Amino acid sequence: MTGTDEKVHLTREHCLDLLRQMVRIRRFEEKCAELYSGQKIRGFLHLYIGEEAVAAGTMQALKPDDAVVATYREHGHALARGLAMGPVMAEMYGKVNGASRGRGGSMHIFDRGKRFLGGNAIVGGGLPLAVGLALADKMQGRDRVTACFFGEGAVAEGEFHESLNLAALWKLPVLFLCENNLYAMGTALDRSESQTDIHLKAASYNLPSRQVDGMDVVAVEGAAREAAASVRRGAGPFFLEFRTYRFRAHSMFDAQLYREKEEVEQWKENDPIPRFADWAQQADLLHPADKEAIEASVQAELAEAVAFAEAGAWEPVEDLQKFVTMDEVPA
Amino acid sequence: MNGDGTAAPRLRLTYRDAVREAIRDALTRDERVFLMGEDVGRYGGCYAVSKGLLAEFGEDRIRDTPLSESAFVGAGIGAALNGMRPIVEVMTVNFSLLALDQIVNNAATIPHMSGGQFAVPLVIRMATGSGRQLAAQHSHSLEGWYAHIPGLKILAPATLEDARGMLWTAIEDPNPVLIFENVQLYDMEGELPADAGPVDITRAAIRREGKHASVVTFGGSVPKAVAAAETLAGEGVDVEVVDLRSLRPLDDATIMASVAKTHRVLVVDEGWRSGGLSAEVSARINEQVFYELDAPVARLAGVEVPIPYPKHLEDASVPQADTIAAALREMVGRR
Numbered sequence A: 001m002t003g004t005d006e007k008v009h010l011t012r013e014h015c016l017d018l019l020r021q022m023v024r025i026r027r028f029e030e031k032c033a034e035l036y037s038g039q040k041i042r043g044f045l046h047l048y049i050g051e052e053a054v055a056a057g058t059m060q061a062l063k064p065d066d067a068v069v070a071t072y073r074e075h076g077h078a079l080a081r082g083l084a085m086g087p088v089m090a091e092m093y094g095k096v097n098g099a100s101r102g103r104g105g106s107m108h109i110f111d112r113g114k115r116f117l118g119g120n121a122i123v124g125g126g127l128p129l130a131v132g133l134a135l136a137d138k139m140q141g142r143d144r145v146t147a148c149f150f151g152e153g154a155v156a157e158g159e160f161h162e163s164l165n166l167a168a169l170w171k172l173p174v175l176f177l178c179e180n181n182l183y184a185m186g187t188a189l190d191r192s193e194s195q196t197d198i199h200l201k202a203a204s205y206n207l208p209s210r211q212v213d214g215m216d217v218v219a220v221e222g223a224a225r226e227a228a229a230s231v232r233r234g235a236g237p238f239f240l241e242f243r244t245y246r247f248r249a250h251s252m253f254d255a256q257l258y259r260e261k262e263e264v265e266q267w268k269e270n271d272p273i274p275r276f277a278d279w280a281q282q283a284d285l286l287h288p289a290d291k292e293a294i295e296a297s298v299q300a301e302l303a304e305a306v307a308f309a310e311a312g313a314w315e316p317v318e319d320l321q322k323f324v325t326m327d328e329v330p331a
Numbered sequence B: 001m002n003g004d005g006t007a008a009p010r011l012r013l014t015y016r017d018a019v020r021e022a023i024r025d026a027l028t029r030d031e032r033v034f035l036m037g038e039d040v041g042r043y044g045g046c047y048a049v050s051k052g053l054l055a056e057f058g059e060d061r062i063r064d065t066p067l068s069e070s071a072f073v074g075a076g077i078g079a080a081l082n083g084m085r086p087i088v089e090v091m092t093v094n095f096s097l098l099a100l101d102q103i104v105n106n107a108a109t110i111p112h113m114s115g116g117q118f119a120v121p122l123v124i125r126m127a128t129g130s131g132r133q134l135a136a137q138h139s140h141s142l143e144g145w146y147a148h149i150p151g152l153k154i155l156a157p158a159t160l161e162d163a164r165g166m167l168w169t170a171i172e173d174p175n176p177v178l179i180f181e182n183v184q185l186y187d188m189e190g191e192l193p194a195d196a197g198p199v200d201i202t203r204a205a206i207r208r209e210g211k212h213a214s215v216v217t218f219g220g221s222v223p224k225a226v227a228a229a230e231t232l233a234g235e236g237v238d239v240e241v242v243d244l245r246s247l248r249p250l251d252d253a254t255i256m257a258s259v260a261k262t263h264r265v266l267v268v269d270e271g272w273r274s275g276g277l278s279a280e281v282s283a284r285i286n287e288q289v290f291y292e293l294d295a296p297v298a299r300l301a302g303v304e305v306p307i308p309y310p311k312h313l314e315d316a317s318v319p320q321a322d323t324i325a326a327a328l329r330e331m332v333g334r335r
């Protein structure tokens, strides 16, 4: 259930969908880690494990013709946005049947049909783009929202401040979605920001700004729906800060010297997947058998995605320079 | 020519007027076009290029931006990705450095990196070059840097006709196009037919025919090269002037044809010599028509110094008509 409703309707069906989206991301990411060890996936790989509630919850508030701009930690956003798992996995492999013909890899997933515009590996680099996408919508009188995801590390970049200012000044339909997982690589938030309450910082640009428990998928969805509705009403941009945590290393090259194991364990007790599943079960919205059914169907989807990636071809070297410049603007 | 066979009347105007006419024309032709940048509206543009356009087209299409090069250049890219045809003005090339991330990491990469799913039909205009005693943070020529980047197209209009005609063709191009307007050209006066319109943006142009030597150059150095050629004509040396017009891609064919005709070539570039555009052009000539050469390829480039403020030092920092003439004399003297 995606769309413009301002309230979350926790039907059984909707709960199944939320759980399913989070499990899809979790299992996909675990598979990626495994495939990385097997050297099927190379380069940088940034896993989203622990943060699934943010992507799964926020995407509920978006319509198909809204746009999404994300970071290099975007597999979860791509899947939750509705990209098929096969092309996302093939992109990890670098195969030509990948979402971006394999050219971007883990950090640069694009999908024109889903209006998924990357996959940006420059911290803060996606924010100006989101502002421009929203500007075009506003100028053309289209009722669309651009959702822009970024980590709290981006808050220290100039592009963050320039973009919030411009979006607020011009009242553009941007949903700024800050995934505050407390660390930018190895730098803890309080070692890089004079003001660690990020939503307060955003509020200084004169736009509505909230802090949300990013480990609670229902809270995430509720906040996202309210924010998106405000943006759709023409009230200008909205800022949401999700307090969340990544359970894994920053990327595959990270010994995690900068945080204590106990801290990680503590956050894991707040794992968004069991937290939601247990709650929904207690509320009689989900049954014990549902979890198994979801796991089974996700495993099947994952097996298919891996097979799709394995079967994919490598882009021929002759096509290396194809699309460096374009012959036309795709319709 | 008009439909009835009579020539269109000719208008007297400056290069600045020609750019303004080009912008006005683009805004009139296509509703998706808008101009955005610092002080393009109420102030009228820091080089007065967009003066009057706000009154004519309104605030929605002539957008004053905050001082935030990265955000508004990036917003131009985003708007281009989403159906608009923005013209983004950056006051000078020096300030464009604050938007390098957006230009190099986004505009130039997204079409290829997305596997051809997205195009960035964007035009970025900026002032470049020395000559106004604006010292070392407003006077540089960094076209060569941008010409290094695959995915971008780089234009350097050096004539009124190109100032008037390149913009629309650039807007119609599906790729990010950077147009460099040399500040020494803004006041250049001349005539254009009243119906002057779009021009090709792929070919170099011969600005003066000659048979003894070629000067290959672009932008603000073109009028200087033509003046030098006139001087040498008085000394019996017939110099051909090639205006590159497009710095990326380079029109190798026109360059090589000229070299094959004159057998001597001087590459003139206001930018610095080391690793610059003159090095690139020179290397291509050596690679492609070495055996046509009667003398080594010569280069005259900017002196490797941050451009200083005093006029005599500023003038000494970049090629001038007299230094171009001197370099040509030395080259043909070897005949």
Ligand SMILES: Cc1ncc(C[n+]2csc(CCOP(=O)(O)OP(=O)(O)O)c2C)c(N)n1
Pocket (backbone or CB within 6 Å): A073, A121, A122, A123, A124, A150, A151, A152, A153, A154, A155, A179, A181, A183, A184, A185, A250
């Ligand atoms: C402009 C820039 N500087 C540095 C980096 C290297 N880098 C990659 S991810 C990262 C940390 C970003 O942290 P955050 O924004 O909080 O996102 P997270 O990785 O936690 O999701 C850094 C410093 C980069 N990619 N881009």
